[in-house]
Amino acid sequence: MADIRNFTLNFGPQHPAAHGVLRLVLELDGEVVQRADPHIGLLHRATEKLAETRTWVQSVPYMDRLDYVSMMCNEHAYCLATEKLLGIEVPERGKYIRTMFDEITRILNHLLWIGCHALDVGAMTMALYTFREREDLMDAYEAVSGARLHAAYYRPGGVYRDLPDRMPQYEASTWTSAKKAGELNENRSGSLLDFLEDFTNRFPTYHSEYHTLLTDNRIWKQRLVNVGVVTPERAKQMGFTGAMLRGSGIAWDLRKKQPYAAYDKVEFDVPVGVNGDSYDRYLVRMEEMLQSNNIIKQCIAWLRKNPGPVITDNHKVAPPPREGMKTNMEELIHHFKLFTEGIHVPAGEAYAAVEHPKGEFGIYFISDGANKPYRMKIRAPGYVHLAGMDEMSRGHMLADVVTIIGSQDIVFGEIDR
Amino acid sequence: MDALMNFGQGIFGGIWPAVWTLLKIVLIVAPLMLSIAYLTWAERKVIGYMQVRIGPNRVGPWGLIQPIADGLKLLMKEIVVPSGANKAIFIIAPMLAIAPALAAWAVVPFNETLVLANIDASLLYIMAITSMGVYGIILSGWASNSKYAFLGAMRAAAQMVSYEISMGFALICVLMVSNSLNLVDIVHAQDQGRFASWGLSFLSWNWLPLLPMFLVYLIAGVAETNRAPFDVCEGESEIVAGFHVEYSGMAFAVFFLAEYGNMILVSTLTSIMFLGGWLSPVGFLPDGILWLFAKVAAILFLFLWFRATFPRYRYDQLMRLGWKVFVPVCLIWLVVVGVWMMSPLNIWN
Numbered sequence: 001m002a003d004i005r006n007f008t009l010n011f012g013p014q015h016p017a018a019h020g021v022l023r024l025v026l027e028l029d030g031e032v033v034q035r036a037d038p039h040i041g042l043l044h045r046a047t048e049k050l051a052e053t054r055t056w057v058q059s060v061p062y063m064d065r066l067d068y069v070s071m072m073c074n075e076h077a078y079c080l081a082t083e084k085l086l087g088i089e090v091p092e093r094g095k096y097i098r099t100m101f102d103e104i105t106r107i108l109n110h111l112l113w114i115g116c117h118a119l120d121v122g123a124m125t126m127a128l129y130t131f132r133e134r135e136d137l138m139d140a141y142e143a144v145s146g147a148r149l150h151a152a153y154y155r156p157g158g159v160y161r162d163l164p165d166r167m168p169q170y171e172a173s174t175w176t177s178a179k180k181a182g183e184l185n186e187n188r189s190g191s192l193l194d195f196l197e198d199f200t201n202r203f204p205t206y207h208s209e210y211h212t213l214l215t216d217n218r219i220w221k222q223r224l225v226n227v228g229v230v231t232p233e234r235a236k237q238m239g240f241t242g243a244m245l246r247g248s249g250i251a252w253d254l255r256k257k258q259p260y261a262a263y264d265k266v267e268f269d270v271p272v273g274v275n276g277d278s279y280d281r282y283l284v285r286m287e288e289m290l291q292s293n294n295i296i297k298q299c300i301a302w303l304r305k306n307p308g309p310v311i312t313d314n315h316k317v318a319p320p321p322r323e324g325m326k327t328n329m330e331e332l333i334h335h336f337k338l339f340t341e342g343i344h345v346p347a348g349e350a351y352a353a354v355e356h357p358k359g360e361f362g363i364y365f366i367s368d369g370a371n372k373p374y375r376m377k378i379r380a381p382g383y384v385h386l387a388g389m390d391e392m393s394r395g396h397m398l399a400d401v402v403t404i405i406g407s408q409d410i411v412f413g414e415i416d417r
Numbered sequence: 418m419d420a421l422m423n424f425g426q427g428i429f430g431g432i433w434p435a436v437w438t439l440l441k442i443v444l445i446v447a448p449l450m451l452s453i454a455y456l457t458w459a460e461r462k463v464i465g466y467m468q469v470r471i472g473p474n475r476v477g478p479w480g481l482i483q484p485i486a487d488g489l490k491l492l493m494k495e496i497v498v499p500s501g502a503n504k505a506i507f508i509i510a511p512m513l514a515i516a517p518a519l520a521a522w523a524v525v526p527f528n529e530t531l532v533l534a535n536i537d538a539s540l541l542y543i544m545a546i547t548s549m550g551v552y553g554i555i556l557s558g559w560a561s562n563s564k565y566a567f568l569g570a571m572r573a574a575a576q577m578v579s580y581e582i583s584m585g586f587a588l589i590c591v592l593m594v595s596n597s598l599n600l601v602d603i604v605h606a607q608d609q610g611r612f613a614s615w616g617l618s619f620l621s622w623n624w625l626p627l628l629p630m631f632l633v634y635l636i637a638g639v640a641e642t643n644r645a646p647f648d649v650c651e652g653e654s655e656i657v658a659g660f661h662v663e664y665s666g667m668a669f670a671v672f673f674l675a676e677y678g679n680m681i682l683v684s685t686l687t688s689i690m691f692l693g694g695w696l697s698p699v700g701f702l703p704d705g706i707l708w709l710f711a712k713v714a715a716i717l718f719l720f721l722w723f724r725a726t727f728p729r730y731r732y733d734q735l736m737r738l739g740w741k742v743f744v745p746v747c748l749i750w751l752v753v754v755g756v757w758m759m760s761p762l763n764i765w766n
Binding site: 007009010015016017031118119120121122123124125128129132213214217219220222223397398399400401402 | 464467468469470564565568645646648649652654655656657724725726727728729730731732733734
């Protein structure tokens with residue numbers, strides 16, 4: 001008699017639920033997963049190596065392309081690490097703008113996550129609902145940076161420029177009538193802050209729609225509850241961070257534990273789970289969106305009242321204002337040096353981490369005093385979470401693997417770097 | 418009609434009855450194919466509007482030509498046979514899937530007389546024929562020589578077999594109360610009773626006294642046609658496209674036609690057995706085929722609505738629902754109906 005072997009299934013890299021280029025070699029007994037072996041590297045772009053040949057500012061756009069659904073948070077970690085080496089302070093307004101955009105990014109990321117997660121579990125309508133809301137936040141990105149995805153808005157020393165006073169407008173065209181364009185422009189008549197305030201007022205309604213569709217849905221609960229359980233001990237041992245850790249009941253949030261930017265001045269709660277299963281992680285992330293919404297509101301209120309500089313006035317780091325450059329010899333020299341050589345960073349080492357929507361995203365620098373980093377190391381949360389894949393999916397069914405991938409919220413831009 | 422018969426007799430002579438039957442088959446299948454095409458269009462439109470988009474709108478006004486364009490595209494495409502596939506079975510499988518979906522229509526009555534074969538055991542015939550549909554899916558999954566397709570086929574086999582049981586039980590209840598296996602008689606049986614005599618015939622249709630069976634049949638029908646949330650055998654995000662992952666061109670389209678044909682069939686059968694077929698819901702409006710179409714459309718809308726709303730069941734949860742919920746409910750209600758019919762409260766005599 002022929003011996004019975006397990007069924008080996010190559011899950012990805014071309015697979016609807018592979019979230020990019022995950023290649024998972026699954027060993028199945030019937031439909032039950034015996035072993036899950038994630039293979040990575042299909043999206044490797046050598047970001048860390050590239051940074052060694054780029055000036056400090058030139059690497060900022062590479063950060064956007066790491067976790068390409070939470071762009072500004074990646075930039076934030078990079079800028080924090082650079083500032084730590086330089087020993088400079090960011091102006092207060094710059095800190096608040098960063099806080100606000102970090103939270104916008106968190107909502108963006110979580111919206112994409114819940115959309116894709118629900119799509120993977122089979123509820124495809126969620127993906128289209130969340131993209132409706134993402135559109136508004138993308139417009140906010142566009143208003144400050146000109147780009148909807150890869151913003152490159154943060155700079156060592158602050159942010160590139162102050163918030164704009166007007167929003168981009170829709171124009172009437174063959175496909176958009178003048179009336180329709182007028183309706184679309186209704187909440188874009190004011191400044192970016194007005195637009196965002198309008199969004200934060202609308203968002204809780206959308207958020208409750210998602211809850212209606214999913215939270216108490218029996219099928220959704222059957223698919224998520226007790227799937228991919230991680231105990232608090234194992235979560236810590238495996239180095240999980242972010243919602244993966246908080247879902248297991250550990251209240252660890254860098255925004256609270258090591259406040260950066262303006263997080264010590266805004267009020268928010270850190271939701272934690274109880275059982276450490278996919279459903280708890282779902283609830284944690286859902287609540288995080290509402291908390292982010294509150295933080296954005298607080299930032300808007302502060303930013304309205306407190307005008308000021310948004311980037312450091314140390315012109316060895318940040319370029320001088322353009323008018324100054326035209327009239328002042330010293331500033332012309334600064335400008336020339338900055339845009340030819342770049343920033344000179346003192347020799348040393350620094351690690352800075354932010355509470356990225358996916359977990360702890362850290363940048364580690366070694367500088368030898370040149371205008372380029374000697375070595376950059378990226379600590380990507382998704383990489384660590386993916387390493388827990390085997391443990392989380394063992395003994396579950398094939399369909400649960402899809403749930404777990406969704407629940408880990410992995411993005412290959414940061415895992416493969 | 419007689420003139421037509423005599424004319425046909427004159428031209429074809431002895432083979433006229435066969436020609437006449439063929440004509441009738443064309444008259445059923447051609448509109449059916451058209452409905453299938455436009456059901457895909459309706460699905461994309463309805464789900465589109467549910468998902469804050471507008472669905473197809475480029476080909477023809479409101480995208481009305483879209484299904485034709487899709488059909489043409491699929492006709493032109495090559496049918497790629499994977500190198501390791503069992504070629505004969507690979508080609509036969511889609512035919513096996515669509516044949517029962519079309520053959521079942523032979524006994525479906527559209528009104529009193531509009532039925533291809535008004536046979537006495539039409540309910541039995543339907544149950545026998547629709548059970549065949551699963552072979553196409555199993556064989557396609559097997560013949561593709563692909564792991565995803567194989568998993569899909571295994572899932573389909575288990576799922577279809579288990580839901581057939583609860584479906585069968587639901588139909589046995591209908592059979593008991595109508596005292597007939599003939600679909601025309603089953604509709605007629607729903608036109609009697611106290612409510613019907615008051616002119617409220619929609620309350621005397623089978624759905625009310627057999628409410629649990631109606632729901633079981635409807636849900637099992639969704640499962641039987643492999644539609645969301647029971648679409649585990651194609652499970653887009655798990656096993657890519659399941660049993661038809663290796664199919665392309667018209668071979669794929671035939672599976673698609675079979676799926677949508679089955680949807681329409683299940684909706685029609687639900688209307689006939691539980692919603693009074695062509696009967697008008699209230700006494701003052703005439704009965705007619707339009708009522709049947711309206712009921713079918715309403716149930717088809719439910720199919721689309723489910724797809725836009727629900728996440729997908731996991732394979733084992735699907736089996737649990739079938740065996741641990743539906744089968745017991747059916748068995749209990751079967752006894753309840755039996756006792757009810759024997760008791761003085763019997764409403765079906």
